[in-house]
Amino acid sequence: MAVSSAFAVTPKKLENLLSNQLNPSSSSSSSSSPAPNAFGVIGIRDLPMNNNNRTKRGLIQRARCEISTSKSASLSALELLKSSAIDRYTKERSSIVVIGLSIHTAPVEMREKLAIPEAEWPRAIADLCGLNHIEEAAVLSTCNRMEIYVLALSQHRGVKEVTEWMSKTSGIPVSEICQHRFLLYNKDVTQHIFEVSAGLDSLVLGEGQILAQVKQVVKVGQGVNGFGRNISGLFKHAITVGKRVRTETNIAAGAVSVSSAAVELALMKLPESSHASSARMLSCAGEADVVFTSTASETPLFLKEQVETLPPVRDARLFVDISVPRNVGSCVAEIDGARVYNVDDLKEVVAANKEDRVRKAMEAQAIITEESKHFEAWRDSLETVPTIKKLRGYTERIIAAEVEKFLPKMGVEMNKKTRKAVDDLIRGIVNKLLHGPMQHLRCDGSDSRTLSETLENMQALNRMYGLDAEILEEKIRAKVEKK
Secondary structure (H helix, E strand, C coil), X not given: CCCCCCCCCCCHHHHHHHHHHHCCCHHHCHHHCCCCCCCCCCCHHHCCCCHHHHHHHHHHHHCCCCCCCCHHHCCCHHHHHHHCHHHHHHHCCCEEEEEEEECCCCCHHHHHHXXXXXXXXXXXXXXXXXXXXXXXXXXXXXXXXXXEEEEECCHHHHHHHXXXXXXXXXXXXXXXXXXXXXXXXXXXXXXXXHHHHHCCCCCCCCCCHHHHHHHHHHHHHCCCCXXXXXXXXXXXXXXXXXXXXXXXXXXXXXXXXXXXXXXXXXXXXXXXXXXXXXXXXXXXXHCCCEEEECCCCCCCCECHHHHCCCCCCCCCEEEEECCCCCCECHHHHHCCCEEEEEHHHHHHHHHHHHHHCHHHHHHHHHHHHHHHHHHHHHHHHHHCHXXXXXXXXXXXXXXXXXXXXXXXXXXXXXXXXXXXXXXXXXXXXXXXXXXXXXXXXXXXXXXXXXXXXHHHHHHHHHHHHCCHHHHHHHHHHXXXXXX
């Protein structure tokens, strides 16, 4: 399909893909590389010229396109993109992927380096969506897990880019992250986040804090460019699942029990970090047999030299640190009169209780299975929306053009009533002709048609009516506007 604009707008990520596909040697010479304008766009007219236009002709030949001497037939970067292998990104379905490390797969020393404070989630989403193959993103960072959810144009490339980003931001080598990470795709991602929200993946089965943390992901993500329809829809549905599981099962009943025998607890609320508050904290710790810590501090609150100054207690003073990053330095464990437990140590404590709650988890799984089908049907229905819109727009343009061609043939000016009748007649005929194709684009789980069959029908209609170029151009424009 011809593009009338003087140049085609491509986002930086697709520009990189295009330049790598069609001009891999461009990086070797700065003088031969076209400079993008202020919006990160590039067009054929922006390309550098040398003797006999060899650079320009070479690029076009590699793209297997021809350029006309006519100004109206000028080749755009969009058409180059269409004719290259990059076009597969417009035909393949984007994948939802989670790249994660949790208490089940990675030690606390690694998770605390990867942890992202809530205030930095929007920045992290922006960084992730700036990667070449990432369209949408969300971050779920808690004491027990660090999980990045993305909508990726390519599974393999998307995972590679996100893992490298995690390595860059944390200082942990890629190879080490790969040893401890877990990867899930599409339906497995849906199953996972629903189980997380329901409390099935927590150390204390059914605990409610994780649902609040999932809610916070949605709250922080509202209005953030990159927290898009697919990822936000996934998390919103996960909240629904978490609520249903806790309402319809008793999985959260008795999730936590605390024995206070022979234990003195000092509860305090500290103001912003200061010398006075630090002294108050140590004073309270000196009066307690057990010290619980759970703060967002990025530096340890208790170090070896501080704990050594505390008065002794019967047996040993217990430090239970459930923070990530840790509030109690690992060196405190070297003191004879102190015992330190972090979130990883709690796994053994809750193992027995978890077995007793398997039956309740099975009830929760039934809800998760049901809601997973609903979410997947909703996501499937999104696939054909661009084609349906473009096909409707295509027919509207035909109707308008044919009515305008018909009017002069009448010889006299047509009144509004007659014109409306003609318009309604044509529109009625077109709608009847479109009814069959539109029915075969339905993918909401209401019939026996599979997703693959629906996508085949969609691609056939795209080819027949030349909608591919319009959909691709709209996708590119949306990416540019997002930046």
